[in-house]
Amino acid sequence: MKISACVIAKNEAENLPRWLASMRVxxxxxxxxxxxxxxxxxxxxxxxxxxxxxxxxxNDFAAAKNFALDRASGDWVVFTDADEYFTDETASRVRSLVEAHDAEKQIDGFIVRLVNIDMETGALLGTTAQVQRIFRRLPHLRFVGSIHEHVENLSGDPARTMLYAEELVLYHTGYSPQIMRQKSERDLELLLARRASGHRDKMDAYHLMDCYYTLEDYEKAAAYAREAMALPEQPVGGEERPHTVLLQSLILMSAADAEIDAAYAAALGRFPETADFPMIYGTYAWERGYLAAAQRAYAAGTRLHEVHYRPGDLSGVFAPLAYERLGAAAELCGEKEAAAAFYIRSLRTQKRHLTSLKALLRLLAETGAEAADVVVALNELYDEQADAGLLAQALADTPFPLAALYYEKRGGAKFSVRRRLLLTGDVCAAAASLIEDRERTAAVAAAHMEAFSPEDQGRIALLLPRSCRDLSAAPEDMRMRRRIARLSGERI
Known part of the structure; x- marks a missing residue:
C-alpha cells in the first residue's frame, strides 16, 4: 500500500518545510x-x-488539485493545504489508520479535525472544522468547485462513505486576521464573478456566509447563514457553522434582543451538547447588562465545556472569561467561597487570565491571608519557577508585597531597586533613591546644556532645581554645582 501526499502551492516557501516534515512521516x-x-x-x-x-x-482550485491527483501514484492520497500539518503526535498514526481500513472497500477516506492556531505563538484560536483530507486515489473521487473546492463521490453509490478519524488532528496556521481578510476578498470576487456568469454551486451560501463574516458585513453574513441552515444537504463537519455565524453576526450588528434570543434557542435546540453557543450568548448577555441570563448561559456553557471540550473548540477561548464572570456574579450575591472556586477554575483553564488572578488575590486579602498562605495557594496553580515572573508582577500592587519578592527571586525579571525598597516597606530609602535619580538627571542636563537648542535649554531650565539656576552658598547647592562641573569636565 502506497500513500501520496499532495499540495498545491504559490509562494509557500515559509510554510513548506513544516508541511514536508509532517508528510515525510x-x-x-x-x-x-x-x-x-x-x-x-x-x-x-x-x-x-x-x-x-x-x-x-x-482561477480554479479544483482544477489545480485534480492535476496533482493525476500526478500521484499512491493507493491513498493525503491532500492538505501548504499551511496545514499534522501534529507530531498524530502524524505517526496516519499510516496505521489507513492500513487498518484499506481492505474495507466501501470506505473512500477519512474526515479529520482541523484546528486553527496562531502561527507566531502556537496558541489555539478556538476555531475548528472537520475536513476531508485523506482518501483513496480512485477515478470517482475528484475535487469539485473553483473555490472552496472539496472532494466529491462522483460514483453515485450512496454506500461509499468517509469515516471521521477523531484520533487525527491537523493544525492550520493561515488564520491570522489579515491573511483571512485577503483570502475572503479574493474568494468573494471569484464567487460573485462565477455566479454572475450563471454558474451556481449548492454550497455557495456557506462560502458567501464565511466571506461576508470575515469582511465584517454582518447583515449579509446573517442572511447567507440562514440560507445555509435551510439547505437540505449540509457539509460533513460544518453543520454548526451557520448557527455560529448567525448568532455572532446578530450580536455584532446589534440586532434586537428577541432576534438574538431566537437564534440562540435554535442553535441550542439543534446542538444541545455544544458549549460554544451558551458561551457566546453568555458574553452577549453580560455585556448588555442581563446578568441573570448571562449567569445561566455561562453555567450551562461551562458544564458542557467540561464534558465535551476538544482541543481547539471555541469554548476553550471563552472558558476563562466565563468562569471569571461566574465568580463576579457569585461575589455580587455574597458567595465569596464560590467566587474563589470559579476564579481558580478560570486560572486552571488559562493561568495568564490576570483578571481572575487579581480577583482571587483580592479575596485572599479580604480573608486576612498572609504572604505564606498566598504562596502555597498559587503554587497549586502555577509552576513556581516558570511562572515566577508573571506572579511577581501580579503581586506587586497587592497587599502581599513579600509574596511578590518571593517570586521575584525565583524569576528572570527583576524589580528596580526602588520598587524593591517600596515592597519591603522602606519608604525613606526609596524616596532618597528617587531624589538621587532626579539630581543626577538634573546635573547631566545642566552640564551639557550647550548641546541643546535655545528653545530646549529654556524648557530644561524650567525643570532644573534652584541649585542649578541660582548662585547659593548652601551646602547642597555647592554639592550640585561640583557634580555639574565634574560631568562637564570643568573645575570649581
Missing amino acids: FADEMIVVDTGSTDATVETARAGGAEVYHFDWI
Missing part, C-alpha cells in the same frame, strides 16, 4: 504542484524530497 511520495510562485517554493520543495510540477493558474 507517513508518505511514500510527496507531490507539490506550483501555480506560479515567485519565491523559493520550488527550490524548497525539491530540496525536501518532493516531486514538483507546474500548473498554469486559471
Whole structure:
C-alpha cells in the first residue's frame, strides 16, 4: 500500500518545510504542484524530497488539485493545504489508520479535525472544522468547485462513505486576521464573478456566509447563514457553522434582543451538547447588562465545556472569561467561597487570565491571608519557577508585597531597586533613591546644556532645581554645582 501526499502551492516557501516534515512521516511520495510562485517554493520543495510540477493558474482550485491527483501514484492520497500539518503526535498514526481500513472497500477516506492556531505563538484560536483530507486515489473521487473546492463521490453509490478519524488532528496556521481578510476578498470576487456568469454551486451560501463574516458585513453574513441552515444537504463537519455565524453576526450588528434570543434557542435546540453557543450568548448577555441570563448561559456553557471540550473548540477561548464572570456574579450575591472556586477554575483553564488572578488575590486579602498562605495557594496553580515572573508582577500592587519578592527571586525579571525598597516597606530609602535619580538627571542636563537648542535649554531650565539656576552658598547647592562641573569636565 502506497500513500501520496499532495499540495498545491504559490509562494509557500515559509510554510513548506513544516508541511514536508509532517508528510515525510507517513508518505511514500510527496507531490507539490506550483501555480506560479515567485519565491523559493520550488527550490524548497525539491530540496525536501518532493516531486514538483507546474500548473498554469486559471482561477480554479479544483482544477489545480485534480492535476496533482493525476500526478500521484499512491493507493491513498493525503491532500492538505501548504499551511496545514499534522501534529507530531498524530502524524505517526496516519499510516496505521489507513492500513487498518484499506481492505474495507466501501470506505473512500477519512474526515479529520482541523484546528486553527496562531502561527507566531502556537496558541489555539478556538476555531475548528472537520475536513476531508485523506482518501483513496480512485477515478470517482475528484475535487469539485473553483473555490472552496472539496472532494466529491462522483460514483453515485450512496454506500461509499468517509469515516471521521477523531484520533487525527491537523493544525492550520493561515488564520491570522489579515491573511483571512485577503483570502475572503479574493474568494468573494471569484464567487460573485462565477455566479454572475450563471454558474451556481449548492454550497455557495456557506462560502458567501464565511466571506461576508470575515469582511465584517454582518447583515449579509446573517442572511447567507440562514440560507445555509435551510439547505437540505449540509457539509460533513460544518453543520454548526451557520448557527455560529448567525448568532455572532446578530450580536455584532446589534440586532434586537428577541432576534438574538431566537437564534440562540435554535442553535441550542439543534446542538444541545455544544458549549460554544451558551458561551457566546453568555458574553452577549453580560455585556448588555442581563446578568441573570448571562449567569445561566455561562453555567450551562461551562458544564458542557467540561464534558465535551476538544482541543481547539471555541469554548476553550471563552472558558476563562466565563468562569471569571461566574465568580463576579457569585461575589455580587455574597458567595465569596464560590467566587474563589470559579476564579481558580478560570486560572486552571488559562493561568495568564490576570483578571481572575487579581480577583482571587483580592479575596485572599479580604480573608486576612498572609504572604505564606498566598504562596502555597498559587503554587497549586502555577509552576513556581516558570511562572515566577508573571506572579511577581501580579503581586506587586497587592497587599502581599513579600509574596511578590518571593517570586521575584525565583524569576528572570527583576524589580528596580526602588520598587524593591517600596515592597519591603522602606519608604525613606526609596524616596532618597528617587531624589538621587532626579539630581543626577538634573546635573547631566545642566552640564551639557550647550548641546541643546535655545528653545530646549529654556524648557530644561524650567525643570532644573534652584541649585542649578541660582548662585547659593548652601551646602547642597555647592554639592550640585561640583557634580555639574565634574560631568562637564570643568573645575570649581
